[in-house]
Amino acid sequence: MREKATTLYIGPQHPGITGNMMVRVKVEGDTIVKATTEVGYLHRAFEKLIEQRNWLQSFTLLCRFCVPEPDPVEESYARAVEELEGREVPERAKYIRVMVLELARIASYMLWYGGQAGSLGLYTVGQWSVGDRNYILDLFEELTGGRVYHMYIWPGGVRRDMPEGFEEKVLKTMDYLEKRLDDYDDLMFENSIFKKRTKGIGIIDKAKAIEWGVVGPPLRGCGIKHDVRIDDPYEVYDKLDFVVPTHEGGDIWSRAQVRRQEIRQSIRIVRQVIDKIPGGDFYNKIPNPQKWALPKGDAYARTEAVRGEVGMYVSSDGGTHPRRAHFRGAAYVHAITLLEDLLVGENLADISAIMNSLGTCPPEIER
Amino acid sequence: MSFFDLKGTLKPLTALKQFGKQPHTLKETPFVPREAADRYRGFHYNDLEECIGCGNCSTICQNQAIDMVPVEGIEGKKGDSGLRPRIDHGRCCWCGLCVEVCPTGSLSLTKDYVYVSDDADSFLWMPGVDNPEGKERKSFVSTEATSLNDFARIPMPELEGMERVKSFAEVVLGYNEEQARAEASRCISCGLCTEACPEHMHIPEYINAIARANDADAVRIIYDNNPLPEMCGKVCTRRCEEVCAIAHRGEPIAIRWLKRYATETVNNADLIKEIVNPEINAPNGFKVGIVGAGPSGLTAAYYLALRGFDCTIYEAHAKAGGMTMYGIPKYRFPEESLDKQIEYIQKIGVKIHFNTRVGKDISFKEIYEKYDAVFVGVGFPKPWTLGVEGEDLQGSIQAVNFLYEINNGKQVDIGDKVIVIGGGNVAIDAARVSRRLGADVTILYRRRVQDMPADWEEIEGAEEEGVHIVPQAIPIQFHGDDKGHVKAVEYLLAEMVPDERGRRPKPVAIEGSNKTIEATAVLGAIGQQGDYSFLEEEFAEKIRIERGRFVVNEFQQTTDPKIFAGGDAANRTADAISAIADGYRAVKGIEAMLVKEK
Secondary structure (H helix, E strand, O other): OOOOEEEEEEOOOOOOOOOOOEEEEEEEOOEEEEEEEEOOOOOOOHHHHHHHOOOOOOHHHHHHHOOOOOHHHHHHHHHHHHHHHOOOOOHHHHHHHHHHHHHHHHHHHHHHHHHHHHOOOOHHHHHHHHHHHHHHHHHHHHHHOOOOOOOOEEOOEEOOOOOOOHHHHHHHHHHHHHHHHHHHHHHHHOOHHHHHHHOOOOOOOHHHHHHHOOOHHHHHOOOOOOOHHHHOOOOOHHHOOOOOOOOOOOOHHHHHHHHHHHHHHHHHHHHHHHHHOOOOOOEOOOOOHHHOOOOOEEEEEEEEEOOEEEEEEEEEOOOOOOOEEEEEOOHHHHHHHHHHHHHOOOEHHHHHHHHHHHOOOHHHHOO | OOOOOHHHHHHHHHHHHHOOOOOHHHHOOOOOOOOOOOOOOOOEEEOOOOOOOOOHHHHHOOOOOEEEEEOOOOOOEOOEOOEEEEEEOOOOOOOOHHHHHOOOOOEEEEOOOOOOOOOOOOOEEOOOOOOHHHHHHEEEOOOOOOOOOOOOOOOOOEOOHHHHOOOOOOOEOOOOHHHHHHHHOOOOOOOHHHHHOOOOOOHHHHHHHHHOOOHHHHHHHHHOOOOOHHHHHHHOOOHHHHOOHHHHOOOOOOHHHHHHHHHHOOOOHHHHHHHHOOOOOOOOOOEEEEEOOOHHHHHHHHHHHHOOOEEEEEOOOOOOOOHHHHOOOOOOOOHHHHHHHHHHHHHOOOEEEOOOOEOOOEOHHHHHHHOOEEEEOOOOOEEOOOOOEOOOOEOEEEHHHHHHHHHOOOOOOOOOEEEEEOOOHHHHHHHHHHHHOOOEEEEEOOOOHHHOOOOHHHHHHHHHOOOEEEOOEEEEEEEEOOOOEEEEEEEEEEEEEOOOOOOOOEEEEOOOOOEEEEOOEEEEOOOEEOOOOOOOHHHHHHOOEEOOEEOOOOOOEOOOOOEEEOHHHOOOOOOHHHHHHHHHHHHHHHHHHHHHOO
């Protein structure tokens, strides 16, 4: 006998939902037959606010696009503005930026550990990883003055130089984290529950992935090698030696494997940065921010974030404020069109695991 | 994968090795006090003494979290608004931009993670007032290396020192467009300058217009309350720059040079009229007579004319401008620059009777009776004398008279060794002019160089041109040769004695320290005084004059309600911009008296 379909509203206040959004699912038994995403709980009009601020002021807003990993947005905006103005960035600043971006990637994956494992009931992982993430936040506090919202990468370079002895602290933290990764492997990736709940779940069709605009770990989890850091290198990524991991399969497991390996690559990059970073200036100072006008034109800069490619488009009419700013976030594709498609046929209990595996981030949708 | 995954079941159990270990997060605040990083962006702290209340923190704050409010015990003064920032911590996002743009570096963020209070209004508090202990906990601070203020001024192109003394060519060459835009862009629009300017010119506004590449707008804004801006752009004493917020850690914005740049973009009177395009009221039937075409008289005339008054100026000399025409040397303020401004004022409808000395060519009484109101801006034409022996020798000349003759195109024989006595702008002008006439010049000044009332740029300029300054030198006698011509100046060295009442130290002559210096001419420049001999007795009795100046109210009105006075003869600051301010105030007074009464 065919069961009667029921509509359930998951979110916006639900511990399994990443951020404030809702998924309306029609289920038959516990199988999803239709999924509709509902956003609008988090709209803060970022793009409109950027227009009302001068070219510098909005850097404090950009980090609010993504709490776990604020830096790629700051980076995209800074590079777009620099391109528009033709402002040079000192080499040292470029290295520091790469280090910050990679540290943010690790910190963000640490949080993802907790979210992905937690969505499957493996709560210990999250308790460990949030604690380990704190070591990186300590580094951020020392470098930028802020633990979560760094507001550190801005047009022209970075806000402050590395404090004395910072390199050693970074290397020490990297050594510690690298050792800890084995513990996470044992606890999470080798865990039979994790395997069972992720393999073959939430499969993205490799043939359609590019057409849909899937990026980041979800795309690489389909076996497609795509990473802005390699395809269109910015800052000093072309001078660093690292690989972009891919994994065939397209399911949650594959995406998790990609991330699992990426952390090791990030640690590798951070060590290279510390090794290669040159001396010199960390900042090519902008003029008085109140009167800083950018030439007419527009620019787009893209950066690889943990969710995939993010980009910032800015347009200037020659004034002290942006005429228009637009942010492209991976979640717009992942958490709406892709999610609605992936959920069909899946089990109700896997919604949270699938959302976590896609790196859903509602502020990227509601800009 | 087999149905039962033995490895996958056992591996997670290795987590037990962590059993009993305290997590990293538990070692931290709030359970255990933890010292924040050295540049942690915590709560604000403001050094109240260093802060000047410029409000740049409030301007830059994108969350409108900062407003500027008065604080008990802090009075506003020149260069300090008397206000201090108050932070709404419900709005603050701890970005620290306020710190980065603070021109004095008084604002900083502290190492404090938490602030606990049972007061529901405690979101709003004043850094430095409500958390004096923050001084010891400063972390995110502003340094000159990280500050977003532009501390370095765009250098003004000038003629080289020894090149200058060859002619009377203008020394300052002026900014080009690119330099002016860059210099204007340094301004943070705090407006402390407006407060310090005697005329309260709209400085941030016109600088902003220049930064936005809208020079015509700048000119219009400038002419709103100053009809002689090119003169001010060249020779103003610029009290505005003294209080510039940027000057606390850098060089002040070149406000004077920016005004000069803007006004020089309009190079003739017709163009000024076209750009300023002033609204001229229909004649209101009132007539105002003005004595003296100096800055105060011209200002009064210009703004009265715009308001529909019929204005007539009586000027003793052949040209208008007063001291700015006859006292300021042409290498600082070329004649054509003044001429175009006077021509513009005449185009507005102001009538000027040149070569008409009141008291000689026309009586003051006649003017008084003929006009509905009279403005007196006669300046300080009479120089003070030193009162030393030999002052009446040939070759002992008053510096103002000397400058008058030179500016009039006359020759003055000063020989090749000139001694200038005094430390004000007139002394420096006389010295630099003498250099241009080929003389070796020595300035004798009774106090120290840093006490000289002259503009420091003028002092520097004089030194660059080879003027020798002898400070702490008090002249006691001029020696003459047998033809009755001065040949040497004898002076005593002085020591600086601290003043008991806290005023500036006094020079006291050291007995027996006599020195003599050769001279072919001595130029005295120790100040001027008023000459009110043109006033008939009945007016001299009616108008109160104290310490050589007219006593006036806030509208420059003298004790005779129909007579207004301004400029050196009414104010103590004795500079052109104060004179312009007097003229402008008098306009309001005259208008209030005549029009509003009606």
